[in-house]
Amino acid sequence: MRSPDRIPAHCRVNPANLSSGRLYGDAVNRAGSAPDQDVLDSDAAAADEYRPVSGMAVAAAIFGVLSLAAAIHPSFFILSVLGVVFAMVAIRDLWRADSIKIGRLAALVGLALSLFFGCVGLTRSLTATWIANRRAEEVAAGWVDAVRDGRILEAHGLVMPLLRVNAPGEAEGAVSTGLFDSRAIEAAYRQHPEVAAILTCGAAKREAARLMEYVPDSKEREEVWIVRVTIAPCGSRESLTVDIEVESALVKQAAGWFEQWYVKNITVNGKPPS
Numbered sequence: 001m002r003s004p005d006r007i008p009a010h011c012r013v014n015p016a017n018l019s020s021g022r023l024y025g026d027a028v029n030r031a032g033s034a035p036d037q038d039v040l041d042s043d044a045a046a047a048d049e050y051r052p053v054s055g056m057a058v059a060a061a062i063f064g065v066l067s068l069a070a071a072i073h074p075s076f077f078i079l080s081v082l083g084v085v086f087a088m089v090a091i092r093d094l095w096r097a098d099s100i101k102i103g104r105l106a107a108l109v110g111l112a113l114s115l116f117f118g119c120v121g122l123t124r125s126l127t128a129t130w131i132a133n134r135r136a137e138e139v140a141a142g143w144v145d146a147v148r149d150g151r152i153l154e155a156h157g158l159v160m161p162l163l164r165v166n167a168p169g170e171a172e173g174a175v176s177t178g179l180f181d182s183r184a185i186e187a188a189y190r191q192h193p194e195v196a197a198i199l200t201c202g203a204a205k206r207e208a209a210r211l212m213e214y215v216p217d218s219k220e221r222e223e224v225w226i227v228r229v230t231i232a233p234c235g236s237r238e239s240l241t242v243d244i245e246v247e248s249a250l251v252k253q254a255a256g257w258f259e260q261w262y263v264k265n266i267t268v269n270g271k272p273p274s
Contacts, residue, residue: 056090057103060110067117074125083114132248133211136225139261140244141209144229147198148206152186155195160247160262194266198242201234212243222247224264243267 063083069076146155217223232239
């Protein structure tokens with residue numbers, strides 16, 4: 001008969017358990033009659049710890065990164081808008097008391113990126129528009145001032161090549177080559193109705209040039225700015241209104257490509273004395 005000290009620990013039985021009708025031990029559990037309670041507890045804890053990831057939060061983070069394109073070109077501004085929408089929906093869902101999803105950090109990052117890049121793109125677009133509008137007003141006012149000051153050749157150089165006076169020997173309507181007698185060109189340009197009408201105003205006060213309309217680029221016509229310049233009084237008329245269409249174009253020069261502004265069309269309307 002074995003000594004009690006030589007019986008393995010997992011096979012020993014506590015007498016107290018026998019008297020109470022309970023018989024627990026590693027030998028019983030390992031025999032497969034009942035699962036280990038620790039295993040059950042760990043499985044339950046693992047089930048409780050699993051939390052699904054919010055799809056809206058992931059989408060917000062993705063669109064937040066893609067919003068970088070909105071800072072480059074305003075046509076991609078919709079990406080920033082979508083990023084903000086997905087982020088707000090995700091935040092509203094994740095901040096509910098009964099929500100079990102995760103992804104708050106992704107939603108916040110997506111919201112921050114979408115707002116930042118969207119604001120950068122919007123600021124750049126508004127700034128570029130403001131600069132272009134002011135540039136168009138400066139070109140229109142510069143053309144009128146050049147005519148009024150007698151700088152006819154300078155005014156002639158501001159108009160598009162197709163609208164310039166042709167040199168002697170050049171076909172009517174052809175693009176001017178610039179190789180001409182400056183005095184002949186100046187005399188011919190003075191005879192243009194728009195130029196002649198402005199010259200009759202003399203030293204009358206010119207009001208500030210005002211942008212009247214911006215026409216974006218489309219299939220029907222090219223991008224133009226319509227600027228109005230008013231001179232009052234003008235000779236026998238109470239005022240002279242000059243509507244000038246201004247256009248920009250990229251011109252290749254020796255140092256590279258540059259933006260060149262031209263006067264595309266001129267319309268003069270005189271107001272009779274009141």
